[in-house]
Amino acid sequence: MSKSSDFAWLDGKLVPWKDATMHISTECVLRGENVFEGERAYWSEQDQELYMFRHADHIRRLRQGARIMRMTIPYSDAEIETACIDLIRACRYRGSVHFRPVVYFAEGELTHYLPDEIRTGMFILAFSKPSIPALKTGVKSCVSTWQRNGDLSAPSRVKSGANYHNSRLAYIEARLNGFGPPVMLNNAGKVAEGPGSCIMMVRHGRLVTPPITADILESITRDTLIELAREELGLEVVERDVNRSELYVCDEAFFCGSGAEVLPIASIDHYDIGDGTPGSVTRRLQDLYFEVVSGRHAKYQHWLTPVYAGATAQASAAE
Ligand SMILES: Cc1ncc(COP(=O)(O)O)c(C=O)c1O
Known part of the structure; x- marks a missing residue:
């Protein structure tokens, strides 16, 4: 897996990889206080399309984890989906992609804060990740x-x-x-x-x-x-x-x-x-x-969300 990409998504916007940073005093950095998803998108040569797999189910699980952790995710499902698509498009991937939406606690006091006493942010990473031999x-x-x-x-x-x-x-x-x-x-x-x-x-x-x-x-x-x-x-x-x-x-x-x-x-x-x-x-x-x-089974298309949806990877990169 390549450990960098052209962009990341941080707190509402796409940012160049090198600018995707957060302060060392965040709870996320200090205590690993976050919930995240590990999702994949697969390239279909036939459809010239990248499909996110069971994205809605991943976001449902993200919300379930956040609920248990008493975190309030500051974005709607639709906003998270758009953010994931924007990021993968910006990185122009045309192969297997691993992407990680992460909801994190920012600066807090002594870990016993309530959800509204701490800023909760979100970032998304996307990497090229082919299958292993x-x-x-x-x-x-x-x-x-x-x-x-x-x-x-x-x-x-x-x-x-x-x-x-x-x-x-x-x-x-x-x-x-x-x-x-x-x-x-x-x-x-x-x-x-x-x-x-x-x-x-x-x-x-x-x-x-x-x-x-x-x-x-x-x-x-x-x-x-x-x-x-x-x-x-x-x-x-x-x-x-x-x-x-x-x-x-x-x-x-x-x-x-x-x-x-x-x-x-x-x-x-x-x-x-x-x-x-x-x-x-x-x-x-x-x-x-x-x-x-990879979209080759007609019965399970409902599990797939297209990333480019008509816009080719090259066209998207030119945006
Ligand atoms: C500890 C653990 N168990 C199971 C799984 C498999 O979960 P999923 O199939 O939703 O990726 C993962 C992968 O993310 C994991 O980290």
Whole structure:
């Protein structure tokens, strides 16, 4: 992922990348007090169009997280959508884009302020982010020694920057031990999710995934794949607690998320999953997912929001 782009959107306007700054005394900087979304837009060569995927659902989740954090988002859904579109257009992307609307607390007093006692701002970042090669081969995973942050301490359903310190501890430990993204267990010792994605497995012909009460983010990709598995593959999908040892005997497993996409897991704690290569259900779901997000599946067009809507990337850049 390129770590810069031509523009960012900050507090109501597009600004050149180098001017997208905020003061070091903001709560956002000091304590990671923000809620954000990680969304993707996919390029369709056929339509010469970039489609934001399930944007309305991401904004719904952003508002849900802000509500739990007692934050007041100072923009309407329509204003946020226009801002995302303006930013991506200004950056002239014609490939896979990862973008992040972030609502943040500015300068505050001692963290116990009420929503109207602190300025709440918003910024949006957009990066070019092609899929990673591991989508074809799978990743080596492990079970983390770090627990997922729990609902009684820092709810995982809130996508807040502060929560990602927990994710980072787990991911760094896994990397230092030679693994890719780890699997995190919750306080009850059941499988929760990855540091930046949900997890699904195939056992006895069923697709099994931890429930949204297992200290996971209410993932939009998870929801998408559950629907695709049921509707398009006719699979039985079970949302239930998953034990650690079940991971070692499942037939297939994969991470899923807007960033991770559908990422096969080749092994966990050195136990090969299946034969150690992406299984057939994983591959079929992955194919379907990419058909849907890039506008090649007629039935799921309602999940797509066009960015250029008639204006080509070149024309938009000339504006
Ligand atoms: C901790 C965590 N869980 C799950 C997900 C997947 O969520 P989504 O599919 O909505 O991107 C993400 C990705 O953003 C995440 O950061």
